[in-house]
Amino acid sequence: MTHTVDVHAHVLLPDVEQLVAGTPGFEEARALDARRNGPAALKVSGEMIRERFARLTDVRARLRAMDEQRVDVQLVSPSPSHYHYWADEELAEKVFRLANEAVAAHCSAEPARLRGLGLVPLQHPRLAVAALDHALDAGLLGVEISSHAPGRELSDPALDPLWARAEQTGALLFLHPFGCTLDERLDQWYLSNSVGQPTENAVALSHLIFSGVLDRHPGLRIIAAHGGGYLPTHIGRADHAWRTRTDAGAHCAHLPSSYLRRLYFDSLVHDPYVLRELVRVAGADRVLLGSDFPFDMGASDPLGALRAARLDDAAFDAVRGATASALLDLS
Template sequence: MTTIPTVDVHAHVLLPEVEALVAGLPGLAEARALDARRNGPAALAVNGPMVRERVPRMTDPRLRLAAMDAQGVDVQLVSPSPSHYHYWADEDTAEKVYRLANEATAAHCSAAPDRLRGLGLVPLQHPGRAVRALDHALEQGLAGVEISSHAPGRDLSDPDYEPFWSRARETGAVVFLHPFGCTLDERLDRWYLSNSVGQPVENAVALSHLIFSGVLDRHPGLKLIAAHGGGYLPTHIGRADHAWTTRSDAGAGCAHPPSSYLRRLYFDSLVHDPHVLRELVRVAGADRVLLGSDFPFDMGTEDPVGALRAARLPDTDFHAVRGGNASALLFTE
């Protein structure tokens, strides 16, 4: 089992080309103002220096590989920083954004194709372009795409996304669900609640939309990875099951108890608590949890393997999460 590569499925790349493309465009200032309100001034004061210190590791493949070596990580699945979503953009701009992001991510990963796999972007605000964006990502040699938990006015249960889910299933593309921004807005604008609470909330809401709406019934075999261990949903799935069992409105959209769908999804291991990680493995299955670090941000872990080891899983489960599951997902046709 020690020959299985260690694979980190939650690592980010920063794409200055994308930010240069959107600089000064109508809508950007408003989107940044919303992000500032959601985070609050104290968080923004910390975020600026934190990101600047990490830019080299997110842009220089040599520094990335050196950091991976130090962590004992053999392979990273690299996704664009969620700050590159730009779901405010009009259709023409959105097309330029996803094309440039896909191509730039592929170029970054080409520096070490045996160690770096990439994900592209999809303009969720324009569902009619989602399939085209996914196909473009795959044409660049990327493993799939990264999406947020929602777009303005749209949840992932929106029927307009059905062609996208169908195409992702048909191609075997990986879809990495990584929220950016929480619709609880200014209620979370202190103490970095925008991230520590907002991200798990958004993960739970997005996954609940996919489950309760029947998306996972209609598209079995979808390779969807939820960041941050799926947020609050896996540890509170009993409440969802109870609602599905006792209320006709809760049970109208999906065919099976919500907890059963956890074994159709994938989750990264980034939960920051060994007991929660053990519970995630219990409810989702050891074959559905993948190593994740959120490289190189401060809300991630510098030692993803050590964090996994702290959960004291059986050896077979440990090695499955360390890399066996991700290897099967990314490198098996």
């Protein structure tokens, strides 16, 4: 029987926040986050976290919620608020070690139902391979990364050793943005998330495609959160640029849309027609159930959202968990 697998579920790590509190750069990072989101969003988010704190930290509360959602297995990743890409090398190493060990401990309480991902400090490529190895040694399946680090895109050649190591080990890379560089333009009405997250997904994936990262490392196992953002439904424009302009295709060996079938995407797109289009362009075997558990921008009924797309039985089964079961080696 196929497991129902949710690949987009988060855990909150209070010890990580206690570690970074009061350190140089912390207040500046908080102020930047506040400017980008705006005061109304911060207020609502604070209330939301308090209400969902148990599901974010307590394994028993998590399992009860999973049972209510009829989810058998979760791939648990740290809340993206724990990236702390502003941290210096010494602090960044402490962050990834503490985060990796905390996620592993959380998942070890129910190993048959919980698999975990750790963190790597993208702002310090010199530490990234060691951080990935630390996560794997802790029993995690890979790491979660954002769409960029300050001054460093995912196309940066300095990150090539990370991609090579991830390819070599078969580690999962969960691409989940945090924050948006459009800054105060999105500081009202929660545009920082509703517009910012899909924008960041599209930009990050475009860097991986157009820079040739996916050509140099074809075995990478990348899962893009939020259905890959705007990119999959607007990939035709990227294809047109690649065909038409020499600069667009200078470092990208194949048509951009062809790379969608080398990536994985979660199903969290909030619209059954968009989900059907994602399945069409990427393939049913490249879309995985995702809920953003337990945040308010997630799907409280991920299976219901999947059913609403009215996929055929084979596609439904693949998205519900058949593909993810193989990726997570649940057999």
